[in-house]
Amino acid sequence: MAEPDPPGFSPEIEVDHMAVRKFKRSEQRFDANTYPYLKCREQHEWEFYDGTILENEGEVHIVMKCANCTTKRPRVLSLRVSTPGKLQASNYKYPKDYHVQGGLTAHERGEVRLHNALALLAEHGITRKKKRG
Numbered sequence: 001m002a003e004p005d006p007p008g009f010s011p012e013i014e015v016d017h018m019a020v021r022k023f024k025r026s027e028q029r030f031d032a033n034t035y036p037y038l039k040c041r042e043q044h045e046w047e048f049y050d051g052t053i054l055e056n057e058g059e060v061h062i063v064m065k066c067a068n069c070t071t072k073r074p075r076v077l078s079l080r081v082s083t084p085g086k087l088q089a090s091n092y093k094y095p096k097d098y099h100v101q102g103g104l105t106a107h108e109r110g111e112v113r114l115h116n117a118l119a120l121l122a123e124h125g126i127t128r129k130k131k132r133g
């Protein structure tokens with residue numbers, strides 16, 4: 001007679017742990033077909049979001065927001081005569097799903113450029129190379 005299985009153990013189920021690990025890795029990695037902010041990887045669509053003029057402090061605060069990915073770019077510009085428009089502070093506040101684990105590789109940046117270029121060509125009805133002559 002066989003020994004009883006320990007609790008929680010099912011011998012008929014063979015779990016593919018490698019597949020789970022591979023899936024988790026691929027979730028973190030970049031996929032040009034599903035990544036929602038391809039355009040923003042080349043150029044954001046900045047629109048005015050908020051701002052104020054702090055005359056006594058000699059500063060202009062302006063916040064731009066991307067219409068596509070919602071990234072915000074707050075900036076502080078100098079209002080002083082000696083340094084007009086000088087960038088005093090600047091940063092970016094990205095949406096949670098914007099960042100790609102480990103950043104994009106050169107290959108992936110190429111995929112982004114190609115995807116955006118082909119999308120623009122398709123948008124303008126250019127799908128094939130014109131014949132010369």
Ligand SMILES: [Zn+2]
Pocket residue numbers: 037040043044045066067068069070071
């Ligand atoms: Zn954006």
